[in-house]
Every structure is written in structure tokens, then in C-alpha cells.
Amino acid sequence: MSAYKKQLLQHEDKIQVTDLGAGSHATKQRERFISEIAKNAGTPRKRAQLLYRLVTYFKPNNILELGTSLGIATHVMSLANPKASITSVEGCPNISKVAKANFEKLQLKNIELITGNFNEAINKLTSNTYDLIFFDGNHQKEATLSYFETLLQTAHNDSVFIFDDIYWSKPMTEAWETIKQHPRVTVTIDTFFWGLVFFRKEQLKEHFTIRV
Known part of the structure; x- marks a missing residue:
């Protein structure tokens, strides 16, 4: 896990980045070093460790990730449950190419990487059922709520949705509050930093705040 990110942080190549979502807080440059993307956009160690524990605990068989980036979180989920089938969607072709090359290098055979617009990709996936969905791509209110509503039909009683950067911006926090209700x-x-959502009908509606 740490070796994977370390390798990316040492990468000296530059790529053209296509931002289909809210973009980066760190930089607006279109051409970026892969090492810079890994540092600013890649899943931080603390979150990677939590994600690993969550996947190990819930043992999801079918996972969907919106926002592959360089594949750090994807790699973590693959390690946590090698038997899981993981579908990851990335909007930027150049970033997707780097992630795919790394997955192949590490022989991660349980990951299907889709490159393209989130809306188009999601519409083709609604007939599936997912145990875990990681929303980590477009940090805009309207888009987040749209993805949530569309992918609700893929959830079952024990599914878990994870929303990244729920305090990214005021509109993103508003989206989180809407989802809660x-x-x-x-x-x-x-x-x-994350918002976890559960759909268990046997549980009363409750909202918890935990600093991890």
C-alpha cells in the first residue's frame, strides 16, 4: 500500500489533466507531474488505512469507485479483498492510463477500469448490485446528488456508500446533508472527511459523528 504510493511520488513524468469535476484545491494547472497528483489528489495514508479496514470488515464482493485518480484507493480495496470485483471509473484519459499500467504491473486482476464521463458510465452500471460504492470523483453538489440518486437502485440492505470530502465546499456539505435526510x-x-451511508431497514434513523 505505502510502496504503491511511494512509487507514484517518485514518478517524474508530466501528463495533461482533464478535470471533469470540481478540480483540485491545490492547483489549476492542466499539465501536472504524476508525483504532484499523487501528493495532492491521492488518498492520504490515514484514509487508505481506514478504507482497508472498512473493506476488510464488510467484505464487499462488488465494489464501484467513482474517481480512480492514480488508483491508490483502488489498490487498497483490491488488497483488502482480493476476491472482490472492483469497477473503477476515471474521467481523465491520461490519469486512467497511468493507473491501468500500474494495476497491470502489480497484476491486480480484480479491477475493471472504465475511462469516461461519470454520467455515461453510471447509466451503463445501474443493472448491477454493489456492496460498496466509493464516491471520490466529482466534488460538486448537483453531480454528487445525481450520482447518489442514480446509484440508489444498485444498493441493497447491507450496501455501504462512502462519500469523500464532504466538507470540500459549502455546496458539497449541503449535498451531504441532503443525502442524510x-x-x-x-x-x-x-x-x-468521509461520509458513510447505510441502508439497513432494521435500524432506526441515526446520524453519528466520529473523529477517526
């Missing part, structure tokens, strides 16, 4: 949502956990 959805009638199908029963339990949420706010970790200050």
Missing part, C-alpha cells in the same frame, strides 16, 4: 438512508457516520 433521504428516506432510504437509515444510518450515517461523519468522519469529518
Whole structure:
């Protein structure tokens, strides 16, 4: 896990980045070093460790990730459950190419990487059922709510949705508050950087805030 990110941080190549979402807080440059993307956009160690524990605990068989980036989180989920089938969607072709090359190099055979617009990709995936969905791509309110509503039909009673950067911006926090109030949502956990959503009908509606 740490070796994978370390390798990316030492990468000296530059690529043209296509931002289809809210972009980066760190830079607006179109041409960026891969090492810079890994540092600013890659999943931090603390979050990677939490994601590993969550996947190990819930043992999701079918995982969807919106926003592959360089594949750090994807790699973590693959390690946590090698038997899982992981579908990851990345909007930027050049970033996707780097991630795919790394997955092949590490022989991660349980990852299907889709390159393209999130809306188009999601519409082709709605007939599937997912145990875990990691929303980590477009940090805009309207897009986040749209993806959530569309992918609700892929969730079952024990599914878990994870929303990244719920305090990225005021509109993103508003999206999180809207999701919490959805009638199908029963339990949420706010970790200050992620929002976890559960749909278990046997549980009363509750919202928890936990600093991890």
C-alpha cells in the first residue's frame, strides 16, 4: 500500500489533466507531474488505512469507485479483498492510463477500469448490485446528488456508500446533508472527511459523528 504510493511520488513524468469535476484545491494547472497528483489528489495514508479496514470488515464482493485518480484507493480495496470485483471509473484519459499500467504491473486482476464521463458510465452500471460504492470523483453538489440518486437502485440492505470530502465546499456539505435526510438512508457516520451511508431497514434513523 505505502510502496504503491511511494512509487507514484517518485514518478517524474508530466501528463495533461482533464478535470471533469470540481478540480483540485491545490492547483489549476492542466499539465501536472504524476508525483504532484499523487501528493495532492491521492488518498492520504490515514484514509487508505481506514478504507482497508472498512473493506476488510464488510467484505464487499462488488465494489464501484467513482474517481480512480492514480488508483491508490483502488489498490487498497483490491488488497483488502482480493476476491472482490472492483469497477473503477476515471474521467481523465491520461490519469486512467497511468493507473491501468500500474494495476497491470502489480497484476491486480480484480479491477475493471472504465475511462469516461461519470454520467455515461453510471447509466451503463445501474443493472448491477454493489456492496460498496466509493464516491471520490466529482466534488460538486448537483453531480454528487445525481450520482447518489442514480446509484440508489444498485444498493441493497447491507450496501455501504462512502462519500469523500464532504466538507470540500459549502455546496458539497449541503449535498451531504441532503443525502442524510433521504428516506432510504437509515444510518450515517461523519468522519469529518468521509461520509458513510447505510441502508439497513432494521435500524432506526441515526446520524453519528466520529473523529477517526
